[in-house]
Each structure stands twice: as structure tokens, then as C-alpha cells.
Amino acid sequence: MKENAKAADEAVKTAEASEHRMETMHKAGMLVDSDLLSAQVFLSQMKDRQIRAQNDLALAEMQLAREMGIALDTPTEPAGVLAEPPVPAKTIQEWIHTALQERPALRAAQLTETATGDERKAAKAEFGPKIGVFASTERDAMTLGGSSGTNWTAGARLDVTLFAGGAQKARLMEAAANESKARHNAEWLRSGVQMEVRKAYLDGNAAAQRVAAARDAVAQAKESLRIVQNRYEAGLTTVTELLRTQTAELDATTGYLAALQDAQVARAQLERAAGVLTPESALITGAGKP
Numbered sequence: 001m002k003e004n005a006k007a008a009d010e011a012v013k014t015a016e017a018s019e020h021r022m023e024t025m026h027k028a029g030m031l032v033d034s035d036l037l038s039a040q041v042f043l044s045q046m047k048d049r050q051i052r053a054q055n056d057l058a059l060a061e062m063q064l065a066r067e068m069g070i071a072l073d074t075p076t077e078p079a080g081v082l083a084e085p086p087v088p089a090k091t092i093q094e095w096i097h098t099a100l101q102e103r104p105a106l107r108a109a110q111l112t113e114t115a116t117g118d119e120r121k122a123a124k125a126e127f128g129p130k131i132g133v134f135a136s137t138e139r140d141a142m143t144l145g146g147s148s149g150t151n152w153t154a155g156a157r158l159d160v161t162l163f164a165g166g167a168q169k170a171r172l173m174e175a176a177a178n179e180s181k182a183r184h185n186a187e188w189l190r191s192g193v194q195m196e197v198r199k200a201y202l203d204g205n206a207a208a209q210r211v212a213a214a215r216d217a218v219a220q221a222k223e224s225l226r227i228v229q230n231r232y233e234a235g236l237t238t239v240t241e242l243l244r245t246q247t248a249e250l251d252a253t254t255g256y257l258a259a260l261q262d263a264q265v266a267r268a269q270l271e272r273a274a275g276v277l278t279p280e281s282a283l284i285t286g287a288g289k290p
Contacts, residue, residue, distance in 0.1 A: 005050075005053040005054050005056075005057045007053075007250065007253050007254060007257055008046070008049045008050040008052075008053035008054075008254075009050060011046045011049065011050070011246075011250045012043070012046045012047055012050050014046075014246065015039075015042050015043040015045075015046040015047075015246075016043060018039055018042070018043075018242075018243075018246075019036075019039045019040055019042075019043045022035060022036050022039045022239070023036060023039075035238075035239040038239055038240060038243055039239065039243070042243045042246070042247070045247075046250075049250075084208075084211050084215075084260065084263070092197070092198060092201045095197050095201060095270060095273075095274050096193075096194050096197050096198075098274045098275070098276065099193045099194070099196075099197050099273055099274040099275055100190065100193065100194075101275075102274060102275030102276055103189075103193050103273075103274070103275040104275060105189060106186070106189045106190060106193055106275075109182070109185050109186040109189050110186050112182045112185070112186070113179070113182040113183050113185075113186045115182075116175065116178045116179040116181075116182040116183075117179050117182075119175045119178065119179070120172070120175040120176050120178075120179045122175075123171045123172040123174075123175040123176075124172055124175075131156065131157070133154075133155070133156045133157070135152070135153065135154040135155075136152065136153045136154075137152040137153075193273065196269075196273035197270065197273045197274060199269075199273075200266050200267075200269040200270035200272075200273050201266075201270055203262070203265075203266040203269070204263060204266035204267055204270060207259055207260075207262040207263035207266050208263055210259040210262065211256070211259040211260055211263060213259075214252070214255045214256035214258075214259045215256060217252045217255065217256070218249075218252045218253055218255075218256045220252070221245075221248050221249040221251075221252035221253070222249060222252075224245055224248070224249070225245045225246060225248075225249045228241055228242055228245040229242065229245075
């Protein structure tokens with residue numbers, strides 16, 4: 001978004017320069033009114049794009065802060081410059097494995113699943129017999145220092161509940177229901193996490209392909225603009241053609257930057273889905289970037 005805002009700023013500067021040059025030519029009688037009006041309309045259009053780009057940048061910064069779990073007004077501008085994405089260092093299966101280990105919500109659901117399982121086992125154990133053992137010894141003397149005798153006792157106890165009014169069965173049913181609910185919740189979260197990781201990974205691959213195509217379009221648009229500018233200065237084409245070519249060049253540049261941004265967003269979404277997106281992430285700090 002920051003690079004897109006910069007491109008919009010440059011487009012406004014270019015449009016202002018063109019408008020100023022054409023106004024000078026118009027005063028000198030070298031340009032008709034319609035050409036000057038076209039340049040002024042083009043400048044207004046570029047200013048509109050500039051305003052939209054600045055607004056999109058502010059919204060993107062707030063969205064990034066939200067994804068990292070920090071205050072929305074906290075500065076979250078990623079370090080480094082917007083660059084073409086590198087080849088992924090991990091496979092999709094490796095990212096999924098990381099997500100299943102690192103996502104906090106999933107870890108909490110798994111702990112809840114384990115706890116409810118233990119509760120069910122404890123409730124089921126209430127139906128079984130309870131066995132206890134005991135032992136004691138005693139040493140007695142009739143007089144102080146006289147002869148004494150030793151007594152000892154040992155035994156075992158077996159408790160069997162024949163009827164508990166259905167309370168134990170109700171507790172077991174409740175514990176089993178809680179375990180089933182926790183198990184399904186954990187499984188739902190696991191499948192959801194895997195889907196998020198796969199989507200972000202595929203979005204990143206698609207964005208990388210778009211970057212390559214958009215890069216070529218930018219080069220072609222710049223060359224076309226250079227040719228048309230030369231033709232216009234030589235009086236071989238109209239101002240309408242010049243402005244159309246300038247718009248096409250800006251559209252190509254914006255499309256390229258949008259593809260780069262999509263690649264960065266997909267990487268951020270991938271790290272978020274894997275549970276490793278933090279303010280210290282390389283994506284934010286710019287570690288490893290030129």
C-alpha cells in the first residue's frame with residue numbers, strides 16, 4: 001500500500017507538470033482549449049487516485065495491527081521495501097505442521113479435549129468397586145518397665161455401590177457429552193487451520209505468478225509512454241492519446257504493486273494461520289531483505 005501511495009503521488013506530480021506545461025502553451029496560443037481541459041481533468045483524476053491510495057494505506061496499517069493483536073493506532077509499517085517474493089522455504093505440509101503446533105486457539109482446544117477425557121474416565125471409575133487396605137501395630141505394658149506385648153491388625157476393605165439414585169450415571173453421561181463436544185470442537189479447529197494455511201499458501205503462489213506477468217506489463221507501458229511523449233512533442237499525436245498512455249502506464253504500475261502487495265499479504269496470512277506472525281517476524285522487521 002505504501003508503494004501504491006508513492007505511485008499515486010508520482011502520478012499527481014506528472015499530471016501537474018503536464019497541466020502546467022499545457023497551460024503555458026495555451027497562453028502562447030499553441031494549444032486549443034479542449035487539450036488544456038483534458039489535462040486539467042486528468043489531474044483531477046490522479047488526485048482522486050492519490051486520496052484513495054492514502055486511505056487504503058491507513059486501512060492496511062490498521063488491519064496489520066489487528067492481525068498481530070496490537071492496538072490499531074500502533075505504527076505497524078513493515079520494514080524494508082516492497083519487493084518480489086522469494087521462493088517459499090517451506091512446503092505446504094511443513095506450514096500445516098507448524099500451524100497445528102503453534103496456533104494458540106488450537107492448543108487450548110486440545111487441552112480442553114484432554115481434560116474432558118480425564119473427567120469422563122474419572123466418572124466411569126465411580127462405577128467400579130473401591131479397594132482399600134489398612135494395618136496398625138500396638139505395644140502395651142502392664143507396669144512401667146515391665147513385660148509388654150505387641151498387637152497388630154491388618155485388613156482390606158471392599159466398597160461396592162449398589163444404588164446411587166442415578167447420580168453417578170448422570171455424571172458419566174455429562175462427562176461423555178463434554179468430551180464429545182470438546183473433541184468435535186478441536187477437530188473443527190484443526191480442519192479450519194489447515195484450510196487457512198492451504199488458502200494462504202495458494203494465494204501466495206498465485207500472487208507470485210501475477211507479479212511476473214505485471215512486471216512485463218510495466219516495462220511495455222513505460223516504453224509505450226516514452227514513444228507517445230516523443231510523438232506528442234513532435235506534434236504527431238493528440239493530447240488525448242498522451243493522457244490515455246499515461247493512464248495506462250499508471251494502471252500497469254499499480255497492477256504490479258498490487259500483485260506485490262498481495263504476495264506480502266498472503267505471506268502475512270500464512271504466518272498468521274501458522275501462529276507465528278508477531279511484531280518480531282521477519283515480514284515486519286525486514287530481516288533478510290536487501
